[in-house]
Amino acid sequence: MDTSSWVDTSLDLSPSSDRPLPLDTPKKEPSGNGNLIVFGKKLSMKEESGALVEELNRVNEENKKLTEMLAAMCESYNALQSQLTNLMSKIPVKELSPSKKRKSESSSNNNNNDNYNFGIIGNSESSSTDEDSCKKPKEEIIKAKVSRVYVRTEASDTSLVVKDGYQWRKYGQKLTRDNPSPIAYFKCSFAPTCPVKKKVQRSIDDQSVVIATYEGEHNHLPPSQMEPTSGSGHRGSASLNPSGPTMTPDFGKTKPSGSDVARICSSGLPKMDSPQVRQYLVEQMATSLTKDPKFTAALAAAISGRMFQQSPVE
C-alpha cells in the first residue's frame, strides 16, 4: 500500500521482459518461426535503407511520445506533491520528546507529517498509532510519513550505502526473518536533533536492489547546502522546501551520474516540471536506452522484423 519510489542508478529503461518494449515491434510480424534471419536475406540496399529510415522515424516518434508521457507524469506528480504539501501544512506538527525512545519513534512515525526530504510520494508504512496526543481523525491522516526508495546498485556492493546527500550514522544492523540480507539502521547525524531515520536492506528478490526506508523529516538544511564548498562527497546541491528539506539535483555543475538520476527521480519536491529536468531526463533515457544491449538487440530485432516483412521469404 505504500507508494514507493523506484530509483535506478542506471535509470533502467531497458525493455525488460516485464516491461514491454516501447517501440513495439510491428504487429504484423513475420509469421511464426524465427525472426532474426532477415539480415541473411537479400534485400536491395534501397529497401534496406528505406526500412531503416522508416523504423528510425517510428522510433523517433515513439521517443517523442515517451517524452511527452514523461512530462505529463512529472506534471501530475508535481500536482499531487503540491496537494500533499498543502494538506501537510494544515496539520499541526508536534515536536517529539527525545526522551522516550520507543515512543518517540512511533510518534515520529505518526505525527510528524513528513513529506520526507526525498519527498517521495508519501506512503504510509505508518503503523497504527500509539500516539497519545494525536486524537487522530483516523483515515485522512496524510500518510506521508515513511518513504521508501528503491535503489539499484552493483550487486557486489555490499555496503548498503545509499547516497542521498545527507549524513547518516549507522546505529544498528539486524538480520530479519523474511530476508537473508541484514537490515541496517541509520540516523541522520548532521544535526543532533534531526529525527530522521533510515533503514536500508537489500531486496529479497534482487540483490542488486537496495530498499531504503526513510522515516521522519529533516529539520535542517542538507549538508551540501549548508556547506557549499565542502566536498564530503555530496556534490548535488540541495534546496530547502518550506515544508521540508528537499534534494534538488544540481544540473549546472557536473554531469550527473546514475545515482544523481536516482535522486532526481526519487526526490520528491524538486521541480520536476522544469525544462532542465525534463531535458535531462530525456537525455538520460536516451543514453540509457542506447547503452543497453537489450535495447539494441530489440531494436535490431524490430528493424529486421520490419525488413523481413517487407521482403517476404519465399
Add this chain to the structure above:
DNA sequence: CGACTTTGACCCGCGC
C-alpha cells in the same frame, strides 16, 4: 582524538 561502525544485549509491541 573524534567520528563512525560493529555487534551483543536489551526494550517493547504484538500475536498466540
Add this chain to the structure above:
DNA sequence: GCGCGGGTCAAAGTCG
C-alpha cells in the same frame, strides 16, 4: 503471560 522479532542502545573497535 510468554515468546518472538523488530528496533535501539551503548561499549568496544576502527579509521583518518
